[in-house]
Amino acid sequence: MEMKSFVHAQWDRVTAALMVLVGVIMLLIGWIGVSGTGLSAEQMPYVISGGLGGIVLVAIGCTLWLSADLQDEWRRLDALEKRLEELSRRPDPQVRSSDNGAAPRRRERSTAANA
């Protein structure tokens, strides 16, 4: 269950890790294929599918991982902006206390120093 929720929450990083893993495996398969024959004509398909294909998968995986980091940063900024909006909407405590007929709020530092 924990694994399922982790995969659901971090789907982009899980996909990125899988892509990098598959890319590395493809590179290995390409290397095995190329080293298994001496004919250039037989090596070329391995270079393209295993070598370049592996590089493409690793690159997509890395991009996906970095995108996930940027997305996380964006979400944190969303939360910070929301918190700032809440703070700016909060009514002024001095105005509120004046409306009630009470004395304006004193600065806490002065009270603490006198105590």
Next chain:
Amino acid sequence: MSASARQTLEMSSPWTLSEVRATFVSIVLSVAMLIIGWWLASGTGQVNRQIGAVVLGIAAVVALGIGSFFWLLQGRRAVALRQSQILGRVEATVSAAAEKDLPETDLELPVRLAESNRYHRPSCVLVHGKPVTPASRVRDAGTEPCEMCCP
């Protein structure tokens, strides 16, 4: 995709819809070029024809690299721009909150009596009605804060 869904996507991610589309196209294009290259290379035994297929594969990798680079660059730019906007708002909020919290006397310069080395708030009872001169808050100047009004 509806207009509200587009707006939601653009609000909740550093990338615009056109950037998502462009990157998707570059990935699909490069994968297609790679498959075509592999198809051409494996279908013939002539090395001179395979060289063209390898070049196509390398072009696919370059296309993907350029697409990914601009994708990350746009994302990084969008995040940095938003960070600077939010920092500006934080500064404005903090300075507004600080102004609200400070009593009016804090905005005035401290004062001191001519014969004393203690500085006071202008409203302090110890200097009330007495001739005062402006004072410095800097302790190195030889002045100390009043213990009653705590300037």
